Amino acid sequence: MEDLRSLTREERKQLLREMGQPAYREKQIFKWICRGASSIDEMTDLPASLRESLKERSSFEGPEIAAVQTSSDGTRKYLLRFSDGNCVEAVFMRYDYGNSLCISTQVGCAMGCRFCASTIGGKVRDLKAWEMLSEYTSVCRDTGLPINHVVLMGIGEPFDNYKEVCRFLSDIHDPDGIGLSLRNITVSTCGIVPKIEAFGRDFPQVNLAISLHASDQQEREALMPIAKAYDIDALLAACRAHGEATGRRVTFEYTLIEGKNDSEKSARALASLLKGMLCHVNLIPLNPVAETGLKSSGRERAEEFRSYLEAHGVPATIRRRLGADIDAACGQLRKNTSTEVKR
Numbered sequence: 001m002e003d004l005r006s007l008t009r010e011e012r013k014q015l016l017r018e019m020g021q022p023a024y025r026e027k028q029i030f031k032w033i034c035r036g037a038s039s040i041d042e043m044t045d046l047p048a049s050l051r052e053s054l055k056e057r058s059s060f061e062g063p064e065i066a067a068v069q070t071s072s073d074g075t076r077k078y079l080l081r082f083s084d085g086n087c088v089e090a091v092f093m094r095y096d097y098g099n100s101l102c103i104s105t106q107v108g109c110a111m112g113c114r115f116c117a118s119t120i121g122g123k124v125r126d127l128k129a130w131e132m133l134s135e136y137t138s139v140c141r142d143t144g145l146p147i148n149h150v151v152l153m154g155i156g157e158p159f160d161n162y163k164e165v166c167r168f169l170s171d172i173h174d175p176d177g178i179g180l181s182l183r184n185i186t187v188s189t190c191g192i193v194p195k196i197e198a199f200g201r202d203f204p205q206v207n208l209a210i211s212l213h214a215s216d217q218q219e220r221e222a223l224m225p226i227a228k229a230y231d232i233d234a235l236l237a238a239c240r241a242h243g244e245a246t247g248r249r250v251t252f253e254y255t256l257i258e259g260k261n262d263s264e265k266s267a268r269a270l271a272s273l274l275k276g277m278l279c280h281v282n283l284i285p286l287n288p289v290a291e292t293g294l295k296s297s298g299r300e301r302a303e304e305f306r307s308y309l310e311a312h313g314v315p316a317t318i319r320r321r322l323g324a325d326i327d328a329a330c331g332q333l334r335k336n337t338s339t340e341v342k343r
């Protein structure tokens with residue numbers, strides 16, 4: 001049986017029409033979904049008989065919170081398990097400007113970036129739009145706190161699951177439910193160029209982050225297999241076009257890896273690559289993943305790299321490390337957690 005949440009709002013309206021129900025019932029159900037209801041029975045403003053017939057036609061299961069790690073800085077890392085047993089991570093972070101949630105878009109990842117834990121073991125499956133929404137509602141319910149920023153930077157490549165990601169963005173923005181502003185959402189991609197172009201047309205208000213991690217084609221190919229399909233020049237051209245079309249600043253994520261991409265030569269190449277572009281570089285100290293054998297650049301190197309970029313007209317910051325004591329880079333909780341873990 002299909003989950004009631006997997007239907008689009010239009011499809012749910014159609015289903016209810018067939019069941020002889022008035023149109024406003026769908027809105028009631030959508031509100032419950034956005035509040036994170038855990039069952040159809042919880043939807044107490046629906047007549048009992050309607051709840052029974054919905055239960056005969058559709059399922060409504062999961063996700064359950066399989067594990068939570070809490071950091072002293074308030075960061076909470078959730079392992080969520082869907083009814084088919086697959087797990088993803090969602091990370092709740094507190095900032096001065098509000099609370100933010102990092103959402104996963106796939107179970108595993110097919111992109112194969114050398115430094116990343118999420119891709120070890122490959123991609124298992126795409127997440128559905130409703131499953132991404134349920135990451136948001138599960139964490140809102142558990143913390144009891146509002147979440148006003150969402151970043152699609154968890155497990156998975158959003159643009160390798162483009163249709164469901166777009167549906168999720170429309171659903172979380174829908175004023176009948178959560179009504180999150182699109183300007184408070186950031187989507188991060190490893191660089192699937194045709195989807196960057198499509199995304200600028202489909203969601204020009206959403207912030208775009210690009211996982212660049214290298215200053216030239218050769219360096220990038222060594223770290224990110226996707227660079228072989230879409231080279232760095234095509235990627236940068238798409239980012240420039242995106243900036244011009246949307247008037248919005250693109251963020252480049254650059255993980256500093258000792259001896260791989262952190263030399264002065266790399267800083268110089270990066271500065272000339274991004275010169276004159278409406279952008280911002282987010283330098284990220286590498287979270288070490290044992291299997292990769294890669295190490296993070298030291299604090300001093302990171303600071304030098306940042307100053308070089310700034311001195312050459314490229315705005316750059318070093319990302320503050322939240323949740324350092326619960327650590328685990330993106331994907332590590334899922335990888336390290338056996339299915340028995342409960343909180």
Ligand code: SAH
Pocket residue numbers: 113115116117152153154155156157158188189190191209210211253255284285286287288289329330
């Ligand atoms: N697939 C998307 C989004 C998920 S990864 C993308 O590639 O952008 C979110 C960010 O974390 C990306 O910039 C990714 O490159 C980075 N990342 C992955 N593993 C990391 C690690 N071990 N240390 C630091 N950053 C990492």
